[in-house]
Amino acid sequence: MRRLVPGLIVGLVAALLLAGCVPASPDADTYDDKAARTLGAGVSETRTVQRVLQSLYDGRMLRPAAKTQLRYSEDALDTAAKAFTELNPPPSRDGLNQRTSTLLSDAGDLLAQARIAIERDRVGEYPGIAQHLGAVASRMEKLEGRVK
Numbered sequence: 001m002r003r004l005v006p007g008l009i010v011g012l013v014a015a016l017l018l019a020g021c022v023p024a025s026p027d028a029d030t031y032d033d034k035a036a037r038t039l040g041a042g043v044s045e046t047r048t049v050q051r052v053l054q055s056l057y058d059g060r061m062l063r064p065a066a067k068t069q070l071r072y073s074e075d076a077l078d079t080a081a082k083a084f085t086e087l088n089p090p091p092s093r094d095g096l097n098q099r100t101s102t103l104l105s106d107a108g109d110l111l112a113q114a115r116i117a118i119e120r121d122r123v124g125e126y127p128g129i130a131q132h133l134g135a136v137a138s139r140m141e142k143l144e145g146r147v148k
Contacts, residue, residue, distance in 0.1 A: 025088040032093070032147050034084060035100050039144035041080040043137050045073040046107045049114050050133040056118065057126040066118055074111045081108060096147065103140050110136060 026034065052069050055061035081104040089097040110133050117125040 024086070026090070028090045028092055031087065031090055032096070034087060035093075035096055036144050036147040038080050038084040038104070039100060039140045039147070042077060042104055042107050043140045043144065045077040045080075045111070046133050046137040046140065049073050049111055050130045050137065053114055053118075053126040053130040053133070057123060057130070063118060063121070067115070070111065070115050070118060074108070074115065077104070077108055077111060080104070096143075099143055103136060103143065106136050107133070107140070 049070055052061065052066050052073075056063065056066045081101075084104065085101055110129060113125075114129050114133070116122075117129060
């Protein structure tokens with residue numbers, strides 16, 4: 001445990017320094033880049049949970065592993081969304097801000113639904129949630145492609 005603490009502290013400091021690399025009120029190009037990277041992170045976590053649900057439903061994954069991965073994905077999505085929503089969009093990017101924030105929120109809501117369904121062993125809900133996750137991920141991918 002004593003060995004983990006220094007590494008954890010170094011990791012947290014590095015994360016804080018990296019999080020501060022984008023100004024609170026970036027120019028349009030910087031904002032577009034941040035939106036694209038955030039959407040990419042959202043797609044990754046959403047697709048991961050979609051696959052987790054499918055694997056769990058098909059009996060190719062155990063519930064404890066699924067719950068652990070879901071927690072990691074929720075945390076990562078929350079971190080990405082928070083870093084994005086803390087930015088002040090340029091006036092010309094208000095629409096992008098709204099669309100990106102809405103998609104991130106939708107993805108977060110679906111990840112929470114997946115977590116609850118897994119925790120309560122509601123296997124019958126997995127395919128429907130996975131389908132919705134796929135739809136949100138596709139919308140994020142499209143927006144990410146337009147922003148790049």
